[in-house]
Amino acid sequence: MINIFFLLILFSSVLGRIKFPGINIGIHYLLIPAFSFGIISLSLKSIPEVVKKHKIILISISLMYLWMWLSSLMSQFPTIAITYSIKYSTYFILFFAFLVLTFKTIKTFSLKFYYRCILYLLQIIAVLGFLEVLLPNHWIFKFLKFPSFYPEIGSIMQNPNQFGVIIAIGLCLSLILEKQNKISKIELYVSELIFIISLALSASGNGWLIFIVGMFILLIYKIISFRKIIYLTSFLLLCIVTVPVSTQRIGLADSKIFPLINVFNVFSENSNLVNPNKKTLITIIRTGFSRFEIWQAAINETIKRPLTGIGIGVFPEQIGVKVWGQKGYHAHNIFLNVLAEQGIPGLLLFTNFLVKITVQVKYSNPLVTVPILLFLASQMLDFFAEDYIFTTIEFYFIAAAINSRRDFVMQFKPEII
Numbered sequence: 001m002i003n004i005f006f007l008l009i010l011f012s013s014v015l016g017r018i019k020f021p022g023i024n025i026g027i028h029y030l031l032i033p034a035f036s037f038g039i040i041s042l043s044l045k046s047i048p049e050v051v052k053k054h055k056i057i058l059i060s061i062s063l064m065y066l067w068m069w070l071s072s073l074m075s076q077f078p079t080i081a082i083t084y085s086i087k088y089s090t091y092f093i094l095f096f097a098f099l100v101l102t103f104k105t106i107k108t109f110s111l112k113f114y115y116r117c118i119l120y121l122l123q124i125i126a127v128l129g130f131l132e133v134l135l136p137n138h139w140i141f142k143f144l145k146f147p148s149f150y151p152e153i154g155s156i157m158q159n160p161n162q163f164g165v166i167i168a169i170g171l172c173l174s175l176i177l178e179k180q181n182k183i184s185k186i187e188l189y190v191s192e193l194i195f196i197i198s199l200a201l202s203a204s205g206n207g208w209l210i211f212i213v214g215m216f217i218l219l220i221y222k223i224i225s226f227r228k229i230i231y232l233t234s235f236l237l238l239c240i241v242t243v244p245v246s247t248q249r250i251g252l253a254d255s256k257i258f259p260l261i262n263v264f265n266v267f268s269e270n271s272n273l274v275n276p277n278k279k280t281l282i283t284i285i286r287t288g289f290s291r292f293e294i295w296q297a298a299i300n301e302t303i304k305r306p307l308t309g310i311g312i313g314v315f316p317e318q319i320g321v322k323v324w325g326q327k328g329y330h331a332h333n334i335f336l337n338v339l340a341e342q343g344i345p346g347l348l349l350f351t352n353f354l355v356k357i358t359v360q361v362k363y364s365n366p367l368v369t370v371p372i373l374l375f376l377a378s379q380m381l382d383f384f385a386e387d388y389i390f391t392t393i394e395f396y397f398i399a400a401a402i403n404s405r406r407d408f409v410m411q412f413k414p415e416i417i
Contacts, residue, residue: 005038006101006114009094010121013392014156028388033090036097043100050103057402058096060356064349065092068312071342075311077318081341084313091391098399111400112182115367118393119177122170123191125389126198128156129163133201162387164199164207165378169371171195171232172214176367179223192232200239203249210378211236217373221366291332291381293323298331298340309343316386330383334376337383360402368401 012031020027040047051058068088072081102111132141141156157163174191177183183191199207215229240246297319301310310319315337320329331337339347354376361369375394384390 002039002042002101003113005035005042007117008035008038009097009392010117013388014121014125016158016388017156029087029090032388032392033093036090036093039097039101040093043103046100046103050100053103054099054360054402057099057353057356057360060349060353061092061095064346064353065089067346067349068342071308071346072311074308075314077311077314080314080317081311084311088312088385091395094392095395095399098396099402102396102400102403114396114400115173115177115182118396119170119173119183119191121393122166122173123194125156125163126167126170126194129167129198130194130201132156157389158387160202161204161206161382162378162384162390164202164204165210165374165382165384166390166393167195167199167202168207168211168214169374169378171199171211172218172370172374173367175218176223176370180367192235196232196236197239200236200243200246203245205249206378206381208236208240209381210374213377214370214374217370218366221370223366223370290324294320294329294332295336297323298333298336301340302336302343305343307343307345309339309341309346312341315341330386332382334379334383334385337385357398357402361404365404368397368404371397372401 009032012028012035015028015031016026018027019025020030043050069085072078072085075081101114128141131138135141157166171191174183174188174195178185178188199211212233215224215232218224219226219229240250298315301315301319304310316330317327319340320331321327323329331340335347335350338350342350357372372394375390375397378384
């Protein structure tokens with residue numbers, strides 16, 4: 001039954017666009033904590049031991065949340081801040097449920113089951129993103145997706161950027177699982193194919209960067225060989241220079257050789273591959289410079305309110321719009337975002353939580369540490385806390401890392417370098 005609740009949590013995380021009838025509340029805001037309570041209720045006997053074993057972690061995250069609420073109550077925009085505080089409080093319940101789920105009473109088979117489920121979910125998201133590019137007007141995408149920017153890929157995750165990042169992390173996860181004999185070679189080949197194609201189609205500079213960082217980390221852990229990196233990178237580059245949206249992203253929109261826009265026009269005239277609506281696509285270089293503006297805005301807000309910050313959720317609603325011209329833009333750096341919205345004490349509490357997690361991870365299993373490193377690295381240039389798919393998967397790996405001593409032992413296969 002616990003496994004069913006876990007699957008329901010993953011499923012609920014993709015329902016962010018669906019609202020409860022009659023009220024303007026996303027269905028996932030209620031389903032995720034409800035199913036989390038389901039896991040907790042079925043694990044009541046182990047909860048005292050979990051609390052005793054991880055009391056330092058639980059105290060750290062509790063203090064972090066208490067300060068979040070205090071800074072929201074003292075915000076100049078209390079309605080916005082309190083609304084976001086309510087939303088983010090569901091993460092606390094989710095985190096505790098995952099902490100219980102990955103504790104010592106869980107068998108090795110169940111742990112393997114959870115990682116495979118996460119991989120399959122990411123594969124489904126990647127396939128949906130690919131289909132959305134080809135069939136953007138299909139009813140299922142109008143039903144599930146968020147209004148997004150061009151390209152409209154993976155907009156079930158609100159924005160193509162976090163879609164590209166989570167797909168890159170999924171690729172690294174599949175490589176680790178295959179190395180540890182948790183998935184077959186065929187499953188790995190399928191993952192490589194759909195993840196890399198979808199990563200190219202996302203036109204996500206952050207996603208491409210996380211791919212590179214992930215390959216480097218996997219090489220250090222000896223999960224993959226240098227030859228494998230060359231193969232995967234070459235395949236990704238081939239996809240990037242072949243797909244129109246990606247070549248526009250890297251500034252080759254006027255190339256006479258790439259993109260192969262005439263070919264795609266023949267097969268899919270109304271698809272997002274050829275930008276039928278003539279939406280503006282900002283190049284990676286221009287996006288990079290824009291980040292300096294948003295970072296400066298975050299620093300300016302911190303100087304104005306260094307103690308309590310402006311309140312959680314206020315930055316994308318009130319500050320980011322001044323830089324980007326529309327709502328929805330966070331500070332594009334997780335530390336600056338926390339600093340601007342919750343002040344210096346909030347940043348210190350958040351940093352303390354990260355330090356406590358690092359201390360708890362005594363056995364460095366790349367199955368949990370690599371994804372966590374990539375989740376954190378991706379938010380050096382962005383901030384994805386509001387995306388429930390991203391954060392749900394991230395919190396699972398954090399909980400698994402804290403309980404990593406209870407995790408199954410790595411079983412590597414020999415690799416030829």
